[in-house]
Amino acid sequence: xxxxxxxxxxxxxxxxxxxxxxxxxxxxxxxxxxxxxxxxxxxxxxxxxxxxxxxxxxxxxxxxxxxxxxxxxxxxxxxxxxxxxxxxxxxxxxxxxxxxxxxxxxxxxxxxxxxxxxx
Amino acid sequence: xxxxxxxxxxxxxxxxxxxxxxxxxxxxxxxxxxxxxxxxxxxxxxxxxxxxxxxxxxxxxxxxxxxxxxxxxxxxxxxxxxxxxxxxxxxxxxxxxxxxxxxxxxxxxxxxx
Numbered sequence: 202x203x204x205x206x207x208x209x210x211x212x213x214x215x216x217x218x219x220x221x222x223x224x225x226x227x228x229x230x231x232x233x234x235x236x237x238x239x240x241x242x243x244x245x246x247x248x249x250x251x252x253x254x255x256x257x258x259x260x261x262x263x264x265x266x267x268x269x270x271x272x273x274x275x276x277x278x279x280x281x282x283x284x285x286x287x288x289x290x291x292x293x294x295x296x297x298x299x300x301x302x303x304x305x306x307x308x309x310x311x312x313x314x315x316x317x318x319x320x
Numbered sequence: 321x322x323x324x325x326x327x328x329x330x331x332x333x334x335x336x337x338x339x340x341x342x343x344x345x346x347x348x349x350x351x352x353x354x355x356x357x358x359x360x361x362x363x364x365x366x367x368x369x370x371x372x373x374x375x376x377x378x379x380x381x382x383x384x385x386x387x388x389x390x391x392x393x394x395x396x397x398x399x400x401x402x403x404x405x406x407x408x409x410x411x412x413x414x415x416x417x418x419x420x421x422x423x424x425x426x427x428x429x430x431x432x433x
Contacts, residue, residue, distance in 0.1 A: 210360070234419030246410065246424035253419050292362055296419055304370045306351060308412075308422060309379065310363040 203228055205293050205311035212316050214283045221268070222278040222314045224293030230254075233297045235276040237267065240290040240313075249291075252276055280316075288318045322346050326411050326425035333401045333432045341396040341428050343411030349423075350416035352394040356380065356407040357427075363410060369394055370416050401432045 204227040214220035226235065237249040252260045252267045260267040268277040280287055290313045298306035327342045345352065353368035355378075365378030369388040383405060385397040394413075398405060408429050412422035 205362075207362075236421055244408070244427055246412075248421040248423075251419065251421060294363075304374050304376050306370050306416065307365060307368065307378065308353065308414075309365055310355070312360060312362040 203295055203297055203307060203309045205295055205309060207293055207311040207314050209314045210312075212314055214280075214287075214316065214318055216285060216318055216320050217282055219279060219281045220283055220316065222280070222291050222293075222316065224276045224278065224311060226274050226276065226293070226295050228274075228295065228297060230297050233295055235267070235269070236294040236296070236308075237265070237276075237278045238292045238294060238310075239287075240292065241286075242289070246292075250278070283318045285318050285320060288316060290315050324411055324413050324423050324425035326409075326428050328428060329426065331428060331430050333398075333430065335402060335432060337401050338397070338399050339401065341398075341409055341411075341430070343394045343396065343425060344392050345394075345413040345423070346392065347413060347423065348391060349413035350391065351422075352388070352411065352413045353378070353422065354384070354386065354394070354396045355410045355412065356405075357410060358407050366396065366409075403432045406430060406432045 206225045233254045235252045239247045250262045250265045266279045292313045293311040296308045324345045350371045354366040355363040367386040369375045411425040414422040
C-alpha cells in the first residue's frame with residue numbers, strides 16, 4: 202500500500218541558508234511519480250517539483266531540487282538560499298497507477314513539514 | 321481559464337444535515353480528486369475519478385459520495401454531516417495516467433456543529 206512519511210513536523214532555517222525537508226515513501230510499484238507542494242498561510246497548494254521513478258537525474262527547478270534515492274525510497278526536497286517567502290507547509294506526494302485499462306490512479310500525501318525562515 | 325473552482329468557500333452545517341461541495345475545472349482534465357485537510361494529517365484522499373462515469377474510493381471515503389456525469393464537474397456529497405467531517409476540502413484535477421502535477425482549487429472550509 203502507498204504511504205508517505207515526513208518525519209519533521211517543523212523546521213527552522215536562517216535566511217539565505219539551505220534546508221532539506223525529508224520524505225520517505227512506501228510502494229510496491231516500479232513506476233510512480235513523486236511530487237512536492239508548498240502551502241503558504243493563505244492556503245493554496247503550489248506545485249514545486251516532480252521526480253519520476255525512472256528518472257536517473259535528480260529533478261531541479263530553480264532553488265528547489267529533489268534528492269531522489271530510489272533504493273532508500275526517499276525523495277527529499279532541498280531549498281537553497283532560503284527566503285522569508287519560503288515559510289510555509291511543504292507536502293510530499295506520490296502518484297501510482299496500474300495501467301490504462303484500470304481505474305486505479307491514486308495520489309496520496311504525507312503529513313507535511315512546517316518550514317519557518319528566520320531573518 | 322479559471323482552472324479549478326470550488327463552491328462554497330465557507331460552510332457551516334448542523335449535525336445530520338446534507339450538502340454538496342461543488343468542484344469544476346475547465347482544463348479538460350480526465351482525472352479529478354477530493355481531499356480533506358486536517359491539522360497534522362496532511363491531505364487525505366477521499367474519492368477520485370479517472371473520467372466521466374468512473375469513480376473510486378481513496379483513503380477516507382466513509383460518509384462521502386461522489387459522481388462524475390461530465391468531465392468538468394466532480395461534486396462531493398455529505399449525506400448526513402458529522403462533527404468529524406469538519407475540515408478543509410480541496411478538489412484537484414490533472415491529466416489522466418500521467419505523472420503530471422495536480423491543479424488544486426482554493427478549498428472549502430466546512431464546520432459541522
